[in-house]
Amino acid sequence: NVTARMNQPFIKEFKEERELTLMLLVDVSSSGNFGSTGKLKNEVSAEIASILAFAAIKNNDKIGLIVFSDKIEHTIPPKKGKAHIWNIIRTILDFKPEGKGTNLSLPLEYLLNVQKRKTTTFLISDYQDDGYETKLKLVKQKHDLVAISITDPREESLPDVGLIQLEDTESEETLLVDTSDSEMIRQYSEQMQVKKENRRTYFQSIGIDTIEIKTNKSLADPIIRYFKLREKKH
Numbered sequence: 001n002v003t004a005r006m007n008q009p010f011i012k013e014f015k016e017e018r019e020l021t022l023m024l025l026v027d028v029s030s031s032g033n034f035g036s037t038g039k040l041k042n043e044v045s046a047e048i049a050s051i052l053a054f055a056a057i058k059n060n061d062k063i064g065l066i067v068f069s070d071k072i073e074h075t076i077p078p079k080k081g082k083a084h085i086w087n088i089i090r091t092i093l094d095f096k097p098e099g100k101g102t103n104l105s106l107p108l109e110y111l112l113n114v115q116k117r118k119t120t121t122f123l124i125s126d127y128q129d130d131g132y133e134t135k136l137k138l139v140k141q142k143h144d145l146v147a148i149s150i151t152d153p154r155e156e157s158l159p160d161v162g163l164i165q166l167e168d169t170e171s172e173e174t175l176l177v178d179t180s181d182s183e184m185i186r187q188y189s190e191q192m193q194v195k196k197e198n199r200r201t202y203f204q205s206i207g208i209d210t211i212e213i214k215t216n217k218s219l220a221d222p223i224i225r226y227f228k229l230r231e232k233k234h
Helices: 002-006 041-059 082-094 105-114 133-142 182-205 220-233
Strands: 021-027 062-068 072-079 120-125 144-151 163-167 174-178 209-214
Touching (some): 021 105, 041 062, 062 082, 062 105
Parallel strands (some): 021 120, 120 144, 144 209
């Protein structure tokens, strides 16, 4: 119509929207206050979230934050800019939670309610919770969801050091365990491995990628490896 009126060609150019919105969902529950190799799981989670936030600076992406335990502890809506991202990094590194427990359904439900447009969401947790699968599936249908799982080697196997008292940091319940009982330790390790495999298999079945992070290994390598594989897929 414009071409006909003006007697010269006019062309509409459409630029594809490349800007991404990243959301970091960071678990700060008390089960993260454990580490046998020099770093607590919560410290590792904070470092991972900071690495992802730095990546947002480089790509000029919007980034937001949801910090949770058994409650929504703190939220920062997605924006771009170095000052905003440094605020997110400071919040993650310095945060002192009020809650002790873990409720993975809460941040997932909150995300569904506040983020109407598609985001790339990283759920960073040790996944010490049950019953969140329905919310996880709903979020996956709407957002690009990546699970980052933090584990400590002592959660998968216990050394033979005789009788030790273990404490659940969330419930504060204690249990006396005889680590010299090889059959009990074998069953414990087997159960932990089965639980981990079942979670990974379920995540894969609904299209959620998992990045496995161990507190005694490199944090950056699994993340870099994942993004290289993701780049090949796309």
